Amino acid sequence: MKNELKYHLPRSKSLKSKILIEQLFKQGKSLKKYPLRLVYLPVNFSHEEKFLVAFSVSKKKFKRAVDRNRIKRLMREAFRLQQHDLLIDEKIIMMWIFTGSELPDYQEVYNSVRLIIREFNDTH
RNA sequence: CGAGCAGACCGUCUUGUCGUUCCAAACUUUGUUGGAAAGGAAAGUCCGGACACCACAGAGCAGCAUAGCGGAUAACAUCCGUCGUUCCGACCAAAGGUCGGAAUAGGACCAGUGGCACAGAAACCAGGUACAGUUCGGCUGUAGUGAAAAGGCUAAACUCUAUGCGGUGCAAUGCCAAAUAUACCCACGCUAUAAGACUUGCUCGGUCAAGUGGGAGGGUAGGCAGCUACAGAUGCUUGGUAACAAGUAUCGCAGAUAAAUGACAAGACACGACAGAAUCCGGCUUAUAGGUUUGCUCGAUUU
Numbered sequence: 001m002k003n004e005l006k007y008h009l010p011r012s013k014s015l016k017s018k019i020l021i022e023q024l025f026k027q028g029k030s031l032k033k034y035p036l037r038l039v040y041l042p043v044n045f046s047h048e049e050k051f052l053v054a055f056s057v058s059k060k061k062f063k064r065a066v067d068r069n070r071i072k073r074l075m076r077e078a079f080r081l082q083q084h085d086l087l088i089d090e091k092i093i094m095m096w097i098f099t100g101s102e103l104p105d106y107q108e109v110y111n112s113v114r115l116i117i118r119e120f121n122d123t124h
Numbered sequence: 125c126g127a128g129c130a131g132a133c134c135g136u137c138u139u140g141u142c143g144u145u146c147c148a149a150a151c152u153u154u155g156u157u158g159g160a161a162a163g164g165a166a167a168g169u170c171c172g173g174a175c176a177c178c179a180c181a182g183a184g185c186a187g188c189a190u191a192g193c194g195g196a197u198a199a200c201a202u203c204c205g206u207c208g209u210u211c212c213g214a215c216c217a218a219a220g221g222u223c224g225g226a227a228u229a230g231g232a233c234c235a236g237u238g239g240c241a242c243a244g245a246a247a248c249c250a251g252g253u254a255c256a257g258u259u260c261g262g263c264u265g266u267a268g269u270g271a272a273a274a275g276g277c278u279a280a281a282c283u284c285u286a287u288g289c290g291g292u293g294c295a296a297u298g299c300c301a302a303a304u305a306u307a308c309c310c311a312c313g314c315u316a317u318a319a320g321a322c323u324u325g326c327u328c329g330g331u332c333a334a335g336u337g338g339g340a341g342g343g344u345a346g347g348c349a350g351c352u353a354c355a356g357a358u359g360c361u362u363g364g365u366a367a368c369a370a371g372u373a374u375c376g377c378a379g380a381u382a383a384a385u386g387a388c389a390a391g392a393c394a395c396g397a398c399a400g401a402a403u404c405c406g407g408c409u410u411a412u413a414g415g416u417u418u419g420c421u422c423g424a425u426u427u
Contacts, residue, residue, distance in 0.1 A: 009143070010145095011145075014383095016382065021382095054382080069400065070386095076143095076144090077143080077388080080387090
């Protein structure tokens with residue numbers, strides 16, 4: 001039981017395939033809670049993992065690479081610690097997108113992730 | 125001690141918890157332990173190389189770059205030294221010279237073309253007025269403006285001279301898997317001319333076959349190498365005015381691929397700026413809170 005609750009988020013769970021990403025944006029559903037947006041799609045991919053996840057920040061809104069790195073790391077960390085709250089019964093791919101226009105703090109991102117996960121669980 | 129200028133350097137730290145990438149161990153199965161993990165600019169992509177591919181990469185023109193001299197270097201538009209020129213300050217002083225500091229795209233205007241502010245009648249195919257002279261000519265001299273009146277200045281003006289430069293960039297390129305979409309297979313066409321494609325912007329030269337009809341076929345976009353051990357870093361010695369070179373000792377210092385190097389909490393103080401590797405080096409340019417330090421100048425204080 002303790003083994004189940006380790007908060008790893010290794011590279012094998014990151015969404016890399018261009019085809020899957022394209023499919024995700026064409027057919028995926030979207031949940032929004034400022035300043036984040038989650039796009040997800042149940043897809044039967046070939047990996048062993050239960051889900052694949054990616055994080056994205058607009059290059060137009062944040063021109064400096066340092067800021068984009070910071071936001072992606074905050075989103076990644078917030079999701080890493082709450083990944084077990086997400087109730088999923090089929091394989092799923094998802095993309096977390098930061099839609100705000102100012103640098104957030106960690107608490108803000110964490111709360112937004114929590115709300116979106118809760119809403120996701122309610123709709124399933 | 126304070127201020128200014130110039131140069132060099134550093135550019136948050138400590139602990140804990142939870143993580144990410146790579147490497148190495150033992151063990152064993154995707155976990156454990158240990159180690160390593162962005163910058164002085166990683167940025168702009170402005171120069172110079174290394175490396176890779178393109179085989180006519182050849183000739184001429186065009187184009188681009190550089191510009192006293194000498195040196196350093198793999199190379200440079202970088203760096204070092206030195207001479208000249210200009211400016212500032214001090215001293216001596218008749219012109220000028222000496223010392224210190226700063227700046228400097230600093231070859232050629234006896235090849236050609238162009239430009240020459242203001243002032244001035246006139247400024248680059250010139251030439252007015254007044255006076256004087258005169259061989260009586262729209263000739264000569266003087267006055268006057270100006271840096272310059274026909275002889276000069278100007279090439280961060282065209283240009284000329286000298287030297288250098290083939291093109292494309294790691295999304296290069298090679299291999300494996302899978303596959304065969306400017307590709308493949310079959311038939312016609314049959315190398316002469318023209319046209320075409322490629323080769324550096326153009327010309328010459330060179331290379332290639334183009335073209336028409338039919339066939340089957342809807343996939344992959346993943347992995348490995350390149351990829352970080354080297355014009356490598358640090359210390360010492362020697363040579364050199366210096367840039368730098370040689371020798372020697374020690375060290376191993378990111379290698380990701382949609383892209384790791386993080387998040388949070390507590391504490392400390394100077395309260396944290398600009399900012400994130402992407403083939404690799406040498407420079408240049410731009411951004412940068414704060415701090416350390418060296419030299420020079422000025423002021424104050426103490427002995």
